[in-house]
Amino acid sequence: MDSEALKKYSSLHPKPAGLTLQYGTAGFRTKAEQLDHVMFRMGLLAVLRSRAVASTIGIMVTASHNPEEDNGVKLVDPLGEMLHASWEEYATQLANAEDHELQQTITAICQKAAVNQHKDASVFIGRDTRPSSKKLSQSVIDGIFVLGGQYHDYGLVTTPQLHYMVCCQNTQGQYGKATLEGYYEKLSKAFTELIKQSSSSGESQKHLKIDCANGIGALKLSEMEPYLPKEVLIQLYNDGTKEKLNHLCGADFVKVHQKPPRGLDMKPNERCCSFDGDADRIIYYYQDATGLFHLIDGDKIATLISIFLKELLAKGGQTLKMAVVQTAYANGSSTRYLEETLKVPVHCVKTGVKHLHHKAQEFDIGVYFEANGHGTVLFSKAAETKIRQLAKEEKDNEKREAAKVLENMIDLINQTVGDAVSDMLVIEAILALKGLTVQQWDAIYTDLPNRLLKIQVADRRVIDTTDAERQAVTPPGLQEKIDALVKKYKLSRAFVRPSGTEDVVRIYAEADTQENADALAHEVSLAVY
Ligand code: 16G
Ligand code: ZN
Incomplete structure (x- = not known):
């Protein structure tokens, strides 16, 4: 590492005094003007990560649904997954190091993560359309450059497109070509x-x-x-x-x-x-x-896709194991429909794409969606091989046709991460093939009325949860209070959790009527204060 160059470049991207940020559920995210040093440093980190895993790493400049004034950055691991949890800690350390500590922080990370500083490094960069994104991605490039990494700047791309490129690159084109075309x-x-x-x-x-x-x-x-x-x-x-x-x-x-x-x-x-x-x-x-x-949310999307895949598996006479992964925010009606009517196992995990993705990898076919509309379907390597083989060689016409449809679904779905473009095409294809109108899709089950609230508390970290965020373990007594409140209503459920992206506590409640869901959410919020 050229320490003079590092000093020179980092002085162009100084860290504002006293600012500390954390690599959260979706990377760093805050006001754009506070992020220049973070971008530079994530450029550095991407090079280290690339050397550590001897693969191309992605870096995306975006703050997703946040207001235009915000921005953010997240790293993409070799197969298009979110950055490995063990490195989130390094990202936070590097972002918060004072300027004069930068070099020693890099050295410490290299030691802990056994990074060979002499290896090649390759980074793919993408950015969204925010006015601040172009300049911030330039700061990322400075970071990559100073540590001697190679990079390819895709410029304006969707987040899932960048995930896709990284996966294509690291699988030698098996997943597709690493270009927009x-x-x-x-x-x-x-x-x-x-x-x-x-x-x-x-x-x-x-x-x-x-x-x-x-x-x-x-x-x-x-x-x-x-x-x-x-x-x-x-x-x-x-x-x-x-x-x-x-x-x-x-x-x-x-x-x-x-x-x-x-x-x-x-x-x-x-x-x-x-x-x-x-x-x-x-x-x-x-x-x-x-x-x-x-509203037809992520739960209804997951349900539609599951119905379709299950029918295809049945037609094709296949015994692949399929499951749906949700979070605590999934509407109770969706879970019940999937488990009881469709007879598909449902698993609940903590909020955040990485948790859903990880769980979904355990099955031949893992359908995962957050209620907020982020999701995709994962096919295991074995399932994919089998489906492609049947699509080619199966003698029985109906079974072969079913396998072909499944094969095209595999190719249409962006398995690296939830992708609005790909999901939209999947949904449009299913609706067309099944001849379903949007009303018929909506009517598959009826959502339970629900209410989401957020409240500000002195320190949201006093709330700790377990059981995929459905039970509060601290502060003492809170869960008992929630249990008592939930008992007052029919078809009711409620939970609280500290947000991973905002300084608030979120409260979710559902019940038989909107009035009751509202009342329950309100009462639970009073119990949190
Ligand atoms: C992030 C997550 C999203 C989650 C949301 C919850 C990723 C890429 N994004 O946006 O999946 O639903 O956070 O936010 O993981 P919250 O913790 O503030 O409720
Ligand atoms: Zn987004």
């Missing part, structure tokens, strides 16, 4: 194959309105459109040319407020969806003839 071609080819087999539905069924949250999704969908077959007619709204990113629109806004985004003119019974700011989440919705808004 490669991504569009792979997905659109699989989609076209799938859609071919749908009986042509009415004109109105072909239309989908997409709220792009004034973010990167609009740009990338326009790039992809020429690759897509005519069977899906997408109309883009909130494309970022007029309004601010995520402002009164996007998947997070729609899910939290349970109302349509601004800037999308919705007619009764039209199928609509919203992406979030970096296009790794998707939420569907529609308005019925009476003007009532219907």
Whole structure:
């Protein structure tokens, strides 16, 4: 390591005095003006990580659904997964080291993680459309450069596109080509194959309105459109040319407020969806003839996909083990439908994509979705091999056809991380193949009324949870109080957890009526104070 160069470059990206930040659930995230030194240092860290695992590492500059003024950064591990937990700690140390401690912090990380400083390093960079992102990604590049790493800057990409590129690169093209073209071609080819087999539905069924949250999704969908077959007619709204990113629109806004985004003119019974700011989440919705808004969230997406996959497995006579992974936020009706009606095992894990992803890897087919619309499907290597083989060699026509559909699903799904573009195509293909309208999809089960609240407390860390965040272990007595409150209502459930992204405590409650869910959430919030 050239310590003079490090000194020189780090002085261009000084750490504001007294600022400490933490690598949280989704990397670092805060006001953009506080992040320059973090970007530089994550460039450094990406080089170290790349050397440690002898693979290409990804680094994405985005703050997802946060306001436009914010920004953030996260690292992507070799197969497109989130950065390994053991390195989150190093990321935090490096971000918080004082300028004069930088070199010794790097040395310490290299020792602890057995990093050979002489190895090659390769980093892929991507960024979202925030005004601050370009300059911040330049700071990332400074960090990579000073430690002698190679990099490829993909510029403006969705978060899942960057995850995809990293995976392609490290699997020597087995997962696909590490280019945007490669991504569009792979997905659109699989989609076209799938859609071919749908009986042509009415004109109105072909239309989908997409709220792009004034973010990167609009740009990338326009790039992809020429690759897509005519069977899906997408109309883009909130494309970022007029309004601010995520402002009164996007998947997070729609899910939290349970109302349509601004800037999308919705007619009764039209199928609509919203992406979030970096296009790794998707939420569907529609308005019925009476003007009532219907939200179709991640739980309903997981259910639709599970129904479809289960039918295909049955048709193909396959015994692959499928499971659904959810978090405590999953609506109770979805869990009940999956377990009792569909007879698919459901597992509940802690909030945060990495936890769901990790659990889903345990099955032949692991479907995971957070209620907020982040999710995907993972196929084990063995399952994938078997499906591809059957699609080629199976003698029985019906079984072979089922395997072919599954094979195309594998290619259409971005298995590295939840991907709004890929998920949207998966959903559109399933709706077309099953001949389902958005109303029919919505009616598969009825959500239990629920309420999400957030409250500010002196120190949110006094709340510690267990059982996938469904039980509070501290402060003493809190869980007993919650249990007593829950007992007062029918079909009720409630839990509290400290947020991993904001300085708040979140409260979730569901019950038989909206009034009761609201009352329960309120009462639980009083118990937390
Ligand atoms: C992050 C997570 C998301 C989770 C959310 C919860 C990733 C990539 N993103 O955005 O999965 O739902 O945090 O936020 O893991 P909270 O801890 O503030 O409730
Ligand atoms: Zn996002």
